[in-house]
Amino acid sequence: MNDPYRKSAAASVARDFGAPSNAIGEAADDISRAVEGTNAPSDYDGGWSHRLHSGTQTSEKPMPDKGKGFRFVAVSNLEYSLPDFLVEGLIERDTLGLVFGDPGCGKSFLGVDLALSVATGHSFHEAPVKKGAVFYIAGEGHNGLVRRFHAWAVERGQLLEGVPLFKSECAAQFLDKSSAQSVEFAISQLAAQHGSPAMVIVDTLARNFGPGDENSTQEMSAFVAAMDKLRANLHGCVILIIHHSGHHDKERGRGSMALKGALDFEYRLTKSTQTMRLSNTKMKDAEPPRDLVFTLKDVPLANGAKSATLVISEAYEEAGDKPQKLSRNAKLAKETFSELAAISGAESESGPEGGFKIDLEAWRVAFYAKHTGDNTDSKRQAFKRGRDALIDKNLIEADNDVYCCIDPKMRLAINLNCTRDKRDVT
Numbered sequence: 001m002n003d004p005y006r007k008s009a010a011a012s013v014a015r016d017f018g019a020p021s022n023a024i025g026e027a028a029d030d031i032s033r034a035v036e037g038t039n040a041p042s043d044y045d046g047g048w049s050h051r052l053h054s055g056t057q058t059s060e061k062p063m064p065d066k067g068k069g070f071r072f073v074a075v076s077n078l079e080y081s082l083p084d085f086l087v088e089g090l091i092e093r094d095t096l097g098l099v100f101g102d103p104g105c106g107k108s109f110l111g112v113d114l115a116l117s118v119a120t121g122h123s124f125h126e127a128p129v130k131k132g133a134v135f136y137i138a139g140e141g142h143n144g145l146v147r148r149f150h151a152w153a154v155e156r157g158q159l160l161e162g163v164p165l166f167k168s169e170c171a172a173q174f175l176d177k178s179s180a181q182s183v184e185f186a187i188s189q190l191a192a193q194h195g196s197p198a199m200v201i202v203d204t205l206a207r208n209f210g211p212g213d214e215n216s217t218q219e220m221s222a223f224v225a226a227m228d229k230l231r232a233n234l235h236g237c238v239i240l241i242i243h244h245s246g247h248h249d250k251e252r253g254r255g256s257m258a259l260k261g262a263l264d265f266e267y268r269l270t271k272s273t274q275t276m277r278l279s280n281t282k283m284k285d286a287e288p289p290r291d292l293v294f295t296l297k298d299v300p301l302a303n304g305a306k307s308a309t310l311v312i313s314e315a316y317e318e319a320g321d322k323p324q325k326l327s328r329n330a331k332l333a334k335e336t337f338s339e340l341a342a343i344s345g346a347e348s349e350s351g352p353e354g355g356f357k358i359d360l361e362a363w364r365v366a367f368y369a370k371h372t373g374d375n376t377d378s379k380r381q382a383f384k385r386g387r388d389a390l391i392d393k394n395l396i397e398a399d400n401d402v403y404c405c406i407d408p409k410m411r412l413a414i415n416l417n418c419t420r421d422k423r424d425v426t
Contacts, residue, residue, distance in 0.1 A: 175226070279291045
């Protein structure tokens with residue numbers, strides 16, 4: 001075979017037919033003879049094809065069994081199932097989820113509430129649960145957690161004896177394989193006595209991450225893989241991670257976005273002056289639930305100790321799509337904020353949806369100018385009440401002395417006023 005183009009084409013065909021790399025040249029000659037109709041030499045033994053099919057060993061690894069591995073299934077043979085909730089309407093079974101929020105916003109109070117609700121079978125604020133063993137991997141605040149467990153039980157008249165909720169004695173290091181295996185082994189030992197785990201809570205991601213960088217896509221992906229492995233070995237279990245919000249973007253969890261991409265559900269917990277709001281930010285396969293609004297109720301414990309537990313706030317009825325009623329001070333605070341924002345016309349780029357930002361002192365001056373109070377002290381108190389009300393109703397949020405509008409409807413109204421102002425000027 002002297003034609004170089006034909007030889008190259010024959011070599012390509014040989015590769016496609018699975019010829020080993022050390023026999024490409026010989027295979028190309030075989031294929032070329034077949035194309036040209038040339039007879040093989042008298043001493044030809046069948047070449048690479050003969051040896052391949054007769055089972056003769058070559059230096060290459062044998063090809064994998066084509067009947068195994070990757071497969072397709074006809075959609076007509078697939079069956080769907082309804083969502084199987086661990087906590088009705090909020091958390092599905094066999095999922096990976098996350099709750100994030102600022103330090104001190106009440107994330108661990110929420111974790112304790114969920115853990116004991118599932119472990120005892122007690123409804124989670126009127127949402128039915130499926131009872132099962134729960135494992136709480138605590139990375140910090142161990143003594144405080146114990147008090148919170150007891151406060152939850154006292155408030156609900158529930159004995160903790162015999163309840164299948166287990167707290168770790170120390171943090172795990174999930175990027176370290178031996179540590180991750182130790183966690184799985186410890187859970188399996190207790191599960192053999194108390195039943196399959198319904199939920200594992202990792203509090204917090206930072207404390208249980210291990211030797212790595214949360215901002216690294218590769219290392220966050222390795223953490224997610226450890227969570228997936230744990231869940232795969234605990235059939236039907238929910239893995240719930242408690243995490244901090246971002247340093248600059250408070251509307252997402254801290255670190256690499258590889259984490260959010262892997263989640264089945266995600267919630268954000270925000271704290272205002274009097275309340276905490278739990279808002280769904282991702283629900284992969286079910287309808288996103290409405291917000292839940294909580295307050296902390298102080299609970300006295302034995303020996304003079306005390307703690308607190310979550311209870312549903314009276315503001316819960318305002319958490320849906322109903323128009324929010326504002327007090328006179330709150331209305332004036334909202335009005336003056338909106339006017340300043342419309343005048344500045346500068347909507348911040350921070351966060352996924354942006355938001356108008358106003359300096360506290362400028363806002364205070366505008367409020368005082370319109371308030372009818374007799375003295376500075378009455379104006380100061382009215383401004384504080386109005387400002388706190390807007391925060392409580394999730395219309396604005398504070399970053400030191402800068403306030404940002406986070407309510408979509410309020411932002412839209414400000415944008416419309418900005419447009420009118422620009423038309424008036426032109």
